[in-house]
Each structure stands twice: as C-alpha cells, then as structure tokens.
Amino acid sequence: MTSMTKSTAVRTDEVWKVFKHDGLAVEAVQGITMSVDPGDFVVVAGPSGCGKTTLLNMFGGLTRPTSGRVWVDERDLTALSEKELARLRLERVGFVFQAYNLLPVLTASENAEFSMLLQGIEPDERRRRIGELFKTIGIGGLEDRFPAKLSGGQQQRVAVARAVVGEPALVLADEPTANLDRAASDALLDLMVDLNRDRGTTFVFATHDPALMERAKRLVRLVDGQIETDERRAPAHQ
Amino acid sequence: MTVTWTVLPKLALRNVRRQARRSLLTGSAMAIGVAVLAFSRALGDGAHEDWIDAGVRMGSGHIAIQGPGYHASKSIDDRLGPDGVAQALGVLGQPGVAERVQAYATRFEVQGLALGATTARPVMISGVDPTVEEHFSRLGDRVVEGRYLEPGDRLHAYVGERLAERLQLRVGSRLVLNAQGADGEIAGQFVRVVGIFKTGLPEADAGVVQIPLGTAHEWLGVDGAATTVAVLVESGWVAGEMVNRVRDAVGERDDIAVMSWQEAMPELEAAIKVDDWGDYVFHIILFAIIALAIVNTVLMSVLYRTREFGVLRALGLTKGQTASVVMSEGIILTVVSGVLGMIVGVAVTWIFFRNGLDYSALMDSDFNFSGVVLDTVIVPTFRMQQVVLSLGSIFIIGVAASMYPAYRATRIDVAEAMKFEA
Numbered sequence A: 001m002t003s004m005t006k007s008t009a010v011r012t013d014e015v016w017k018v019f020k021h022d023g024l025a026v027e028a029v030q031g032i033t034m035s036v037d038p039g040d041f042v043v044v045a046g047p048s049g050c051g052k053t054t055l056l057n058m059f060g061g062l063t064r065p066t067s068g069r070v071w072v073d074e075r076d077l078t079a080l081s082e083k084e085l086a087r088l089r090l091e092r093v094g095f096v097f098q099a100y101n102l103l104p105v106l107t108a109s110e111n112a113e114f115s116m117l118l119q120g121i122e123p124d125e126r127r128r129r130i131g132e133l134f135k136t137i138g139i140g141g142l143e144d145r146f147p148a149k150l151s152g153g154q155q156q157r158v159a160v161a162r163a164v165v166g167e168p169a170l171v172l173a174d175e176p177t178a179n180l181d182r183a184a185s186d187a188l189l190d191l192m193v194d195l196n197r198d199r200g201t202t203f204v205f206a207t208h209d210p211a212l213m214e215r216a217k218r219l220v221r222l223v224d225g226q227i228e229t230d231e232r233r234a235p236a237h238q
Numbered sequence B: 001m002t003v004t005w006t007v008l009p010k011l012a013l014r015n016v017r018r019q020a021r022r023s024l025l026t027g028s029a030m031a032i033g034v035a036v037l038a039f040s041r042a043l044g045d046g047a048h049e050d051w052i053d054a055g056v057r058m059g060s061g062h063i064a065i066q067g068p069g070y071h072a073s074k075s076i077d078d079r080l081g082p083d084g085v086a087q088a089l090g091v092l093g094q095p096g097v098a099e100r101v102q103a104y105a106t107r108f109e110v111q112g113l114a115l116g117a118t119t120a121r122p123v124m125i126s127g128v129d130p131t132v133e134e135h136f137s138r139l140g141d142r143v144v145e146g147r148y149l150e151p152g153d154r155l156h157a158y159v160g161e162r163l164a165e166r167l168q169l170r171v172g173s174r175l176v177l178n179a180q181g182a183d184g185e186i187a188g189q190f191v192r193v194v195g196i197f198k199t200g201l202p203e204a205d206a207g208v209v210q211i212p213l214g215t216a217h218e219w220l221g222v223d224g225a226a227t228t229v230a231v232l233v234e235s236g237w238v239a240g241e242m243v244n245r246v247r248d249a250v251g252e253r254d255d256i257a258v259m260s261w262q263e264a265m266p267e268l269e270a271a272i273k274v275d276d277w278g279d280y281v282f283h284i285i286l287f288a289i290i291a292l293a294i295v296n297t298v299l300m301s302v303l304y305r306t307r308e309f310g311v312l313r314a315l316g317l318t319k320g321q322t323a324s325v326v327m328s329e330g331i332i333l334t335v336v337s338g339v340l341g342m343i344v345g346v347a348v349t350w351i352f353f354r355n356g357l358d359y360s361a362l363m364d365s366d367f368n369f370s371g372v373v374l375d376t377v378i379v380p381t382f383r384m385q386q387v388v389l390s391l392g393s394i395f396i397i398g399v400a401a402s403m404y405p406a407y408r409a410t411r412i413d414v415a416e417a418m419k420f421e422a
C-alpha cells in the first residue's frame, strides 16, 4: 500500500464480506485493498458470483463489511451510523442498477430531481441542472414521461442523470447495460464516458459485459472475491 | 429538512393512486365500514333518545322534584306539601331554567286498590292535570275506548285495558278506589270510567288509573300537595346540566329532593348502558375489520415493492423516512376512505331514514323495555361530536394499522432488494 497523500473517491483496506448461510460461510469478498481516484472510470469485472456486486455495495454503504474498512470521500463508512450512511449516500454517492432504477410514480424529471429535493436544493437550481443534463444526455423533451412510457435505454439514461446530477464523489453502476440491447448499451456507455470526461464524474462499474470493459480506464478483475489483475488501459473510443 | 415533509407524502399519494384498484377496493370496504358505523351510531343515538324520551314522559320526567324519601317509600307521608310545590314551581319559573323547560306536570300518585263489582286489584292511582298530560305523558294518545280526561272532569277515571277486563269495566262503569289518606285512614272514592287505554306495557295496562288531580286532593285530604313535580327539559342532552341548575336554585332545603331521570329510573339508564356496550362491541369488531383491511393492503403493497424501497434507501432515504412514506400511504388511504365513508353513511342515513326507521316488522308484539313503552320507529340522530369521534378513531386506526407495514419496509435489506438473478 502506498502512502495516502492525495484524496480518493473511494478506498478500502483489507475489506472482507462473509455471508453466513445455513451454517455455511460464503466469503464473497476476501480482503480487498484498493483505491479509486477522483475522475477515474473503473470497471470491476469477473465471472458471476466473484463478488463484484458485494464490493460495490460496500463502496456505497449498502452492505457493511464483515471486517476491514471503506472510505468514501475520505470518510470511514464503517464508523458511520445508519443515518449518517443514508446522508452520505444522498450527498456523495450515485447508484445505477441493472434495471427498475426509477420510481414508477414519478416522471423522468421528478425521478432525477428526487435526491436534490431531499438535499434541499432550490427549485430554480434543480430545474436548471435537469434541463441541462437531460439535453446533454439526449433525453431532452422526455422530462414529463413516466418510466413506463420510456424505453429501457431511456430509463437507464434517466437513472444516470439522477446519479450524476447531485455531483457525487462517486457513481456506482452495477451491470448498467445488462438489460439493454447492443445499440442502447453503446449509447449509454458513450454518454457515461462523456460525463466522465466533461464533468469529471467518477464511475465504478461492476460488469461482465466485454463492451463495457473495453471502455475502462482501469480494469480490475476479480476471481473468488480477490483481485486477480488491476491494470490501467488506453480505453477504446476516447 | 423541511422539503421532505412535502416530498415524501407526495410520493405516498402517488403510490396510493398508482395502486388505484387495490386502494379503491380497500377504500370502499373501509368506506362501507365507516358508513355502517355512522348509520349505527345515528340509529343508536336516535333509539336512546327515544328510550329516554318515552321513559321520562311515562315516568317522572328528566327531572323529578319530590319530597325527600318519597322515591324509596312511595308513601303519601313523604309528599311535597303546598309550600314545597310552590317552591318547586317558583324555581322552574326562574330565568336560566324557565327557557329550557319544555313542560312540567304536578302529579299525586299513590298505591291503592281498585274495586270492581266482584273483584279488586292493586293499582297505582295517579292524580293528574289532563291539559298538561296531553303534552307530557301523552297517555291520552293511547285511548282505545271512550276518551281521555278533560279539564272539568271530577269523578272520572281513565283506566288500562287489562284492568278494565279484570274488573269487568266498560266506559261508564263505576268503580271504587281505596287508598290511605293524609290522616292515615283508608279512604274510598267512587269514580266513573271515561276512557280505556292500551300502551302494550303490562304494568301500565293492568295497573294504572288516572284521575283528575283535584279529585285526588279532595279524596286524600292533601290539598295543594304533590308527590312529584315532573319536569321535561328541551332535550335529553341538557338534562344533566339542568338538574344541577334546579338543584342550585332550590338550595339547601331538606324538604325538597331534586332527582335526575337516571336517579329516579336507574333501570332505564342501565338498559341504555347495556345497549351502548352492545354498540361498542359492534364498533370494535368494525374497527378491527377496518384495521385488518389497512394492514393487509399496505403490507401487501410494501412486500410487493421491495425493489422500490431498495431504490429509495440507495438514494439516501433513512429508515425513518422510508417508514414515513409507508405511514403516509396508510394514512392517506384511511383518511380518504374514512371521510368518504362518513359522507356516504350520513347521506344514506339522512336520505332514506331521516323520517325514521320502522322496525315494527321485526317485533312480534308491542315492544317494551324495562318499564318503558317504545315506539317502533327510530329517528336517527346525528351529533357532531359522534362524527368527529368516529373520524378520529378511524384516523388513529389508520396510523396504528400502518405501523407494522412501515416497520416491515424498514427491515428490507437494500442489497437483497436490488439483487438480480444472473
């Protein structure tokens, strides 16, 4: 481990997650130590069951580690209460899941606005950010649609908009393209690459989609809950 | 964070609307429950008002002013003398009392014997003012033969049908009344039957003889006296307050006793209480059904939407905020259905039964109840207090019933909820 002089978006120290199941212990994450720099575009890859989701959930404070520690924005998540964790997610972490990210009773813009509302950001500012972002992301004009009236790709874009609009330290995207066809998936990746480049948003992905791995600035391969390889890459199409 | 106060309930409102079919189903079930509640409450109150009204008219009024001891002894020795009567009437004429007195009746009632040609029967002989009783006891309305007593009548009697049968009396027949007079001696009095009544209440039909008050005074040697000054106030709801006012106005006198109808007729009050308990049990069952409907609907919607709650938590909602979304859903559902149900219940009751619900078809004979003959038509009564109380109870039930589903929502494991099968 190198000395930590510059701040990181997220870092872990010897983090373990052991699930106990009918007396059987599943070691999903086995002592991972890593850090993600602000502005990075990291893909955690590996076969199904290797611990990608568990690792990302620990990054985002959705799952508490069995041992070891996790820092987001240099705050130790393992020392935070449930309430403080919720607050940290609200302000510092964006999530994009595989599907069904949106609240079905809210329109696209209301979904994207939701965490800003909870943060108490002024209406004018909210509207400005959403208008701008929706245009950038290519979903301008869909603001008042309900999720059921959006395609899968459009829904994922709204989810990305919601994740980045609050300018979090970190966006965690777990298999964001798994439910999309190739074209929609490529378009979504393009847009996240753009956001990373233009706004400096930090992305950490979990995926087994080769197309997404190709876009990685940094590719971390997991096997059985451990880091197998961790390499910087010259991503395609950038 | 003030915004969450509007954001989360708004989200809850949308959720309730989205599950329109389920909400509607629960909502209407609840609404029907509340409507039944409103209806039964109105009828219950209406019935009790009828009971009290019938009871106090036939009995000793909302307020009975008597000589002390008369209630227990029913003896002529415990009568109210002319001075007491004057005092009582003076009190009833006072400002603060007079406006709310609907009627009062001065009566002289004694236990005695009615002798026919061949047999005798124990009876309650009641000396009354026929003009007053027309509006008070209204026994005149129950005439089946002849007529009711009239002003100017002297040696006349109005008797129950069963008594007439037993003593073989008809209109125009003569009978002798025997009772103890003021001097302690048994005195007899000839009277002639002018009318026969039937109330349906055996005690009255077989055991009551009404004669003019003046006749009773002369016969028993108790000029100007009364056993009871019975007072009818404007409604049963103000009776308690009026008793206190009359008591205050009478002051510390040991020759006058003021009694509420509850004291004078404890069996009537007991009957109403028993009936109230029946209502309470019914309402508790109704509330339990409503509560179960809410728990079921809200819990189902929570269990069915674990992923949504997972998203909310991932977005940064605390457990408390997540619970408040669920609570809001339950409360919105309850309040909307509760208010609708109340409106429907009150409206239906008003439109169809405002003139009274006739349940005589359900009764195989005359309905009487602890010494009170009752009408078989109940006119529902609406009291703001009852409506507010019912709505308040519904609201509390809504809150209570939403607690468990809300708790369940906080127990959702976010990582688990957001899982996808590979």
Ligand SMILES: Nc1ncnc2c1ncn2[C@@H]1O[C@H](COP(=O)(O)OP(=O)(O)O)[C@@H](O)[C@H]1O
Binding pocket: A019, A020, A021, A026, A027, A028, A046, A047, A048, A049, A050, A051, A052, A053, A054, A055, A206, B416, B422
């Ligand atoms: N809640 C849980 N209880 C028990 N085992 C779990 C739980 N979540 C994940 N696991 C196990 O942990 C391992 C890693 O799972 P996961 O992190 O979902 O892998 P990936 O996302 O790479 O497919 C798997 O063996 C999985 O079965």
Ligand SMILES: [Mg+2]
Binding pocket: A052, A053, A054, A174, A206
């Ligand atoms: Mg996974």
